[in-house]
Every structure is written in structure tokens, then in C-alpha cells.
Amino acid sequence: xxxxxxxxxxxxxxxxxxxxxxxxxxxxxxxxxxxxxxxxxxxxxxxxxxxxxxxxxxxxxxxxxxxxxxxxxxxxxxxxxxxxxxxxxxxxxxxxxxxxxxxxxxxxxxxxxxxxxxxxxxxxxxxxxxxxxxxxxxxxxxxxxxxxxxxxxxxxxxxxxxxxxxxxxxxxxxxxxxxxxxxxxxxxxxxxxxxxxxxxxxxxxxxxxxxxxxxxxxxxxxxxxxxxxxxxxxxxxxxxxxxxxxxxxxxxxxxxxxxxxxxxxxxxxxxxxxxxxxxxxxxxxxxxxxxxxxxxxxxxxxxxxxxxxxxxxxxxxxxxxxxxxxxxxxxxxxxxxxxxxx
Amino acid sequence: xxxxxxxxxxxxxxxxxxxxxxxxxxxxxxxxxxxxxxxxxxxxxxxxxxxxxxxxxxxxxxxxxxxxxxxxxxxxxxxxxxxxxxxxxxxxxxxxxxxxxxxxxxxxxxxxxxxxxxxxxxxxxxxxxxxxxxxxxxxxxxxxxxxxxxxxxxxxxxxxxxxxxxxxxxxxxxxxxxxxxxxxxxxxxxxxxxxxxxxxxxxxxxxxxxxxxxxxxxxxxxxxxxxxxxxxxxxxxxxxxxxxxxxxxxxxxxxxxxxxxxxx
Ligand SMILES: Cc1cc2nc3c(=O)[nH]c(=O)nc-3n(C[C@H](O)[C@H](O)[C@H](O)COP(=O)(O)OP(=O)(O)OC[C@H]3O[C@@H](n4cnc5c(N)ncnc54)[C@H](O)[C@@H]3O)c2cc1C
Ligand SMILES: Nc1ncnc2c1ncn2[C@@H]1O[C@H](COP(=O)(O)O)[C@@H](O)[C@H]1O
Numbered sequence: 161x162x163x164x165x166x167x168x169x170x171x172x173x174x175x176x177x178x179x180x181x182x183x184x185x186x187x188x189x190x191x192x193x194x195x196x197x198x199x200x201x202x203x204x205x206x207x208x209x210x211x212x213x214x215x216x217x218x219x220x221x222x223x224x225x226x227x228x229x230x231x232x233x234x235x236x237x238x239x240x241x242x243x244x245x246x247x248x249x250x251x252x253x254x255x256x257x258x259x260x261x262x263x264x265x266x267x268x269x270x271x272x273x274x275x276x277x278x279x280x281x282x283x284x285x286x287x288x289x290x291x292x293x294x295x296x297x298x299x300x301x302x303x304x305x306x307x308x309x310x311x312x313x314x315x316x317x318x319x320x321x322x323x324x325x326x327x328x329x330x331x332x333x334x335x336x337x338x339x340x341x342x343x344x345x346x347x348x349x350x351x352x353x354x355x356x357x358x359x360x361x362x363x364x365x366x367x368x369x370x371x372x373x374x375x376x377x378x379x380x381x382x383x384x385x386x387x388x389x390x391x392x393x394x395x396x397x398x399x400x401x402x403x404x405x406x407x408x409x410x411x412x413x414x415x416x417x418x419x420x421x422x423x424x425x426x427x428x429x430x431x432x433x434x435x436x437x438x439x440x441x442x443x444x445x446x447x448x449x450x451x452x453x454x455x456x457x458x459x460x461x462x463x464x465x466x467x468x469x470x471x472x473x474x475x476x477x478x479x480x481x482x483x484x485x486x487x488x489x490x491x492x493x494x495x496x497x498x499x500x501x502x
Numbered sequence: 503x504x505x506x507x508x509x510x511x512x513x514x515x516x517x518x519x520x521x522x523x524x525x526x527x528x529x530x531x532x533x534x535x536x537x538x539x540x541x542x543x544x545x546x547x548x549x550x551x552x553x554x555x556x557x558x559x560x561x562x563x564x565x566x567x568x569x570x571x572x573x574x575x576x577x578x579x580x581x582x583x584x585x586x587x588x589x590x591x592x593x594x595x596x597x598x599x600x601x602x603x604x605x606x607x608x609x610x611x612x613x614x615x616x617x618x619x620x621x622x623x624x625x626x627x628x629x630x631x632x633x634x635x636x637x638x639x640x641x642x643x644x645x646x647x648x649x650x651x652x653x654x655x656x657x658x659x660x661x662x663x664x665x666x667x668x669x670x671x672x673x674x675x676x677x678x679x680x681x682x683x684x685x686x687x688x689x690x691x692x693x694x695x696x697x698x699x700x701x702x703x704x705x706x707x708x709x710x711x712x713x714x715x716x717x718x719x720x721x722x723x724x725x726x727x728x729x730x731x732x733x734x735x736x737x738x739x740x741x742x743x744x745x746x747x748x749x750x751x752x753x754x755x756x757x758x759x760x761x762x763x764x765x766x
Contacts, residue, residue, distance in 0.1 A: 174666075175666060241642065241643055242642065245637070265665065266645070266646050266665060267664075269629050269645065270633065270645045270646075271633075272630075273596065273600075273628075273629070273631075273632075273634050273637070274633050274636065274643075276597065276630070276634075276725075277597060277600060277601075277633070277634040277637035277638060278637055280597065280725065281597075281725050282595065282597065282725030282726035284726060285596075285626075285627070285628035285629060285630055286627065293729070299729065303734065304625065304626060304627055305513070305518060305526070305624075305625055305627075306515035306516070306518075306624055306627070307734065308515060308518045308734075309518075309526055309732070309734070310732050310733070310734050311728050311730070311731045312728070312729050312732075313726050313729065314726065314729050315725050315726050316727055318725045356641075356642035356673060356677065357642050357643075357644060357672065357673045357677075358671065359670075359671055360659070360670040360671060360672055361670050362666065362667055362670075363668050364666070364667040364668075372665060374665060375665075414687075420648075420663070420682075420683060420685065423683075426624060427537055427538070427683045434764065435759075435764060444516070445515075445516045446515075449515075452737055456759075456764065458755065469739055469742070470739045471739065473740040473741070474740055474741055474742075474743055474755060474758055475739070475740070475741070475742045476742075476743050476745075476751050476755065477742065477744075478748060478751060479748075482747075482748035483748045483751055483752065485748075486748040486749050486751065486752035487752040487755060487756070489752070490749070490752045490753055490756055491756065491765075496756065496760075496766065497766060498764060498765055499763055499764060499765070499766055
């Protein structure tokens with residue numbers, strides 16, 4: 161176990177081949193862990209089937225990674241559970257890093273458990289804070305029981321110590337254009353005949369949403385108090401004027417007013433925007449589980465006893481059909497815009 | 503077709519209370535079938551309805567009272583049930599749980615075609631058990647699934663929800679699917695189903711029945727270790743904005759947001 165050294169981030173790119181936000185957050189976290197360990201190497205594993213990786217390498221470099229481990233193979237051009245698992249497992253076995261950080265995206269949560277199962281090591285899911293404890297062990301903290309209980313988890317004996325980390329919870333690094341990470345190629349054996357799944361098609365779900373809720377800095381969410389699918393129109397107007405996304409409580413999804421991809425909460429998505437505006441949402445515990453770590457929560461509800469007010473930074477008791485259009489109007493009248501870097 | 507559904511009994515997390523010292527009260531908390539596993543059972547029943555020669559076996563690892571969730575699944579429409587239970591299994595993390603369940607499936611349901619899990623269990627909430635089982639059995643997986651559209655020959659067409667949209671996959675069988683909340687609701691157990699559940703014997707297997715070693719199961723076989731559990735910091739409620747009408751309320755709110763440097 162002592163031969164394992166270094167902290168790795170497994171990089172993820174989006175459909176435009178751009179490094180996604182959580183990868184940068186994790187490079188920053190890895191640097192922090194490295195200084196707690198007295199300076200272990202921060203490496204980023206980049207898998208690609210694409211020849212054009214200059215931008216990715218520059219981004220990872222500027223985020224502060226010491227090293228980039230590169231696996232280049234045509235078969236990695238499109239994500240597959242099978243070959244990502246093979247590639248990551250083989251790279252870990254060759255280089256023996258001690259800690260592995262993976263973004264808790266649908267992709268990260270798809271392959272990371274298979275890698276951990278294959279290497280017979282521990283993986284802590286969907287973490288929200290990371291540390292090194294007194295014994296020098298990686299201590300990953302995560303919410304469980306629907307956000308009711310926090311647990312700090314160690315992987316004492318086996319290596320590497322692995323975790324998936326929730327996007328948008330940890331801070332992004334200051335980008336440094338003078339940082340140059342050394343690039344090292346890793347050779348692995350990949351066999352496309354191992355792929356047993358085939359992507360047939362992909363259709364967008366965001367047509368009736370202005371933006372994806374998991375990426376939005378501002379979310380306007382509606383509940384049963386919006387009364388109907390049409391009721392959400394005023395929320396879409398507000399979302400447009402603020403540059404945000406529209407979310408929903410489960411009650412609205414079950415009623416067929418919104419799609420499940422917009423549902424916030426225990427059986428929907430966990431979001432962490434800068435501003436969450438809850439409109440006509442009572443604030444049931446399963447809903448709070450998905451949004452209570454938002455920076456600023458604004459609640460608009462006509463029932464002054466609604467539990468949502470218990471977590472709200474600002475609360476307004478009143479009718480959403482009067483208040484929301486008034487806010488949209490005022491934003492337009494004052495020509496206000498949101499500050500992206502607040 | 504032989505379908506296996508993994509179901510878990512979980513505490514109802516909306517029913518959690520705390521002692522004055524901020525420790526969780528586990529006694530008296532109601533146990534339920536993990537909500538995502540209800541969708542897994544419902545999906546299996548729909549696959550069986552479309553492929554009538556199928557059998558559905560539900561399997562759980564847990565204490566004897568976890569039989570309740572197996573019975574509920576049979577009452578919904580599953581055919582057979584297996585309880586994987588042993589004192590030595592307690593304290594299992596996702597590695598040990600998936601290793602134990604995969605071994606039980608391999609040893610006792612040898613010729614399975616399709617395994618269906620929930621995407622998350624609402625207590626642990628790891629989403630790791632399904633992929634762990636698939637890895638141990640060396641079969642493909644589709645996670646974050648919304649629907650198993652159809653099965654023909656040895657392929658399944660599965661719908662998957664990701665950040666970018668909805669994907670449709672073809673997966674070779676045998677394979678494993680993890681279900682999200684679906685666009686259809688799980689059916690309620692019927693009276694006939696409940697009577698069948700009371701008649702159906704539940705097969706039980708312990709560590710030795712499955713040929714497992716004590717070092718590979720339960721807390722001993724688990725690579726992870728919970729060093730601390732604590733109550734999250736409670737969010738304090740903030741300010742109420744009171745105003746005579748909507749216009750004034752909107753104006754006061756925007757003042758606050760300008761002060762917070764959210765708006766300029
Ligand atoms: C296992 C399980 C998982 C669940 N998962 C989720 C989940 O992921 N996400 C989720 O959201 N829920 C989830 N729920 C459901 C949750 O318990 C609540 O039922 C749900 O969140 C309620 O939605 P709501 O607040 O929109 O509706 P309600 O509770 O009906 O609240 C509507 C609110 O609107 C207010 N209102 C009405 N009209 C107006 C008006 N004109 N102006 C202002 N206010 C108005 C009312 O005062 C009320 O407070 C789950 C439940 C279970 C059992
Ligand atoms: N003890 C268990 N017995 C049977 N199935 C389980 C068990 N634990 C987890 N699962 C399955 O794995 C899924 C994900 O659980 P988890 O990885 O704990 O979030 C659940 O929805 C179940 O289908």
C-alpha cells in the first residue's frame with residue numbers, strides 16, 4: 161500500500177469536447193489535499209479518442225494539475241462503460257496513485273463503481289467535502305439518509321482511496337496561464353469487442369427549459385401552487401430575464417406539468433445553485449434534500465406556515481401569480497442583470 | 503426470460519427524528535421498500551407482460567424482517583423470492599453488498615437474462631451496488647434508466663436519462679439495468695397478489711450456503727469504514743419580506759439581491 165502515491169482526478173469532457181466544471185473543481189481539491197499531505201503529485205487522467213486535445217490540456221494545466229496522464233485511443237472517442245472501466249483500471253494499476261477523484265456525474269457514477277469493484281477497493285459516493293485526517297488517510301464526507309445525516313468515510317487498507325464528488329459544491333481554481341503540466345502517455349489494452357452496449361440515439365430534454373437545472377446558477381422552481389402546466393409560464397419568463405433554469409417539485413412532475421429531468425429532490429436531482437427561488441412549493445423534506453445547500457433560497461408561498469420558509473434566506477408570503485410577474489417586471493424596468501461571478 | 507430484481511428495505515427517511523445530542527433515533531422509524539426498487543419491480547412486471555414466458559425472482563440482502571419487501575414485490579407480481587441473510591453480512595458496504603448479491607445470483611439463479619436494480623437506495627444513496635453487481639458478474643449495465651422498451655432475442659432496448667438528454671441503448675443480455683423514477687407509477691399490490699405473497703415460500707441463504715468467506719462479507723469484507731456520522735448544520739431561516747403589495751415586495755427583494763451582489 162505504501163507504494164501508492166499521488167492524487168488523481170479523472171477528467172470528463174462534454175459533448176463539445178470541453179473539460180467540464182467539476183473536473184476543475186476536483187483539480188483544485190486535489191491541490192488542497194496534496195498540501196495537506198505535504199506535497200504529493202496532482203495528476204489528471206485524460207482519456208480521449210480525439211486528436212484535438214490542445215484545449216483540454218491547456219485547461220487542465222491552467223487549473224493547476226502537476227501532470228497529465230493521457231490515454232489516447234480511437235475507441236475512447238465515445239463513452240462506454242466497458243472501455244472507460246478498462247482504461248481507468250489499467251492506468252491505476254500501472255501508476256498506483258493513492259487517491260482517485262471522480263465527478264459525480266451520470267458518467268462518473270457509471271464507471272467509478274465498476275473500477276472500484278474490479279480493484280476491490282473503497283469508493284465513497286457523491287461527496288460534498290474532502291480532507292486528510294490525522295493518520296494521513298483520505299476522509300470523504302457525504303450526505304446520507306436523504307440529506308439527514310452526514311458521514312465521513314475512510315478507506316483504511318486498500319488502495320486507491322476513491323470518491324465521486326458532487327459538481328458545483330467545491331470551489332473552482334484560479335486559472336494560471338503560466339502553469340505547464342507535464343504530459344505522459346499511458347498505454348493500455350482496449351478491445352472494442354468488450355463493448356456490449358450500443359448507443360442508438362440521443363434526444364435533448366431541454367427543449368422546454370431555458371437551461372439545464374444541474375448547471376444553472378439560478379433556478380426558479382415551481383410547485384403545486386403553480387396550479388397547471390400553463391402556470392409555469394410566469395416562471396419561464398422570470399428564468400429568461402434572470403438567465404436561469406426552471407425546476408419543479410415532484411407534485412408537478414407527477415401531475416405531468418413538467419418533465420422528470422426538471423424534478424428537484426430526493427427522487428429527482430440534487431442542485432446547488434447560487435439562487436433558488438421556490439414558488440408555490442411547500443418544502444417537504446424530500447424536496448429540501450435536493451436544494452437546501454443552495455447559497456440563497458427565496459421562498460414565495462401564500463401559506464406563512466409552509467416549511468420552505470424554515471430554510472429560506474428571504475421569504476415572501478403572497479400569491480405567486482402576483483409576486484412573480486412583479487419581480488420580472490421590476491428586473492426589466494431597472495434593467496438588472498445577474499453577476500456571473502458573485 | 504429469467505429476470506432478477508434486487509430490492510432493499512430502507513428506513514423512511516422523511517420520518518427521521520433526533521435526540522437532544524444530535525444522534526439519529528433509529529427505533530420506531532418505519533421501514534419501506536426503497537422507492538426506486540418499486541420502479542424496478544414495476545419495470546420487471548412490464549417486461550414480463552411483454553414476454554409472457556418470463557419469471558421474476560426478487561432478491562434482498564438484509565435481516566429477516568427484510569422479507570416484508572420481498573412479499574410486497576410478490577404481491578405486485580413477482581414470482582419467486584430469495585432472502586440473503588446472515589449475521590456475518592451486517593455492516594456491508596457497497597463492495598461487500600454487491601459481491602454477496604452477485605455471488606447469490608451466480609450460484610442460485612444461474613441462467614439469468616436480466617437483472618434490474620434501483621438507481622439509488624434512499625438510505626445509503628450510493629448508486630454503486632448495481633454497477634458493482636454487474637462488474638462482479640462481468641455483464642454490461644445501463645444506469646439511470648427510465649424504461650426498458652423492449653427485449654428481442656438477446657438484446658434489450660433501454661432508455662437512459664443523462665444531463666444532455668435521453669439516450670436509447672441496445673444492450674446485449676445478460677445485462678443489468680438500474681432504474682430511476684419512471685414515467686409510469688408502480689402498481690399497488692392486489693388482494694390476490696397479497697394472498698399469493700403469503701403462500702409463496704421464500705428461499706433463504708446464509709454465508710456458508712453461498713460458499714462465501716468471512717473476509718469477503720459484512721464489515722470485515724468492506725474496504726470503506728464510517729469514521730464519523732453527524733447531523734448536518736441546520737440552515738437557519740432568514741428574513742421575511744413584508745410589503746403592502748406585490749410590486750413593493752418585488753422591489754424590496756431586488757434591493758436585497760443587489761446588496762448580496764447577485765444583481766446589478
Ligand atoms: C419517497 C418519496 C420521494 C419523494 N421525492 C421527492 C422529490 O424528489 N422532490 C419533491 O419535490 N418531492 C418529493 N416527494 C414528495 C414530497 O413529499 C411532497 O409531496 C412534494 O414535494 C410536494 O410538492 P409541492 O410543494 O409542490 O406541493 P404541496 O405540498 O401541495 O405544496 C404546494 C404549496 O403551494 C402553495 N400555494 C398554493 N397556491 C399558491 C399561490 N397561488 N401562491 C403562492 N403559493 C401557493 C401552498 O401554500 C403550498 O405550500 C417525495 C415523496 C416520497 C414519499
Ligand atoms: N441489501 C440489498 N439487497 C438487495 N438489493 C440491494 C441491496 N442494497 C442495494 N441494492 C440494490 O442496489 C440499488 C442501489 O443501492 P445503493 O447502491 O445502496 O444506492 C438498490 O436500489 C437495490 O436495487
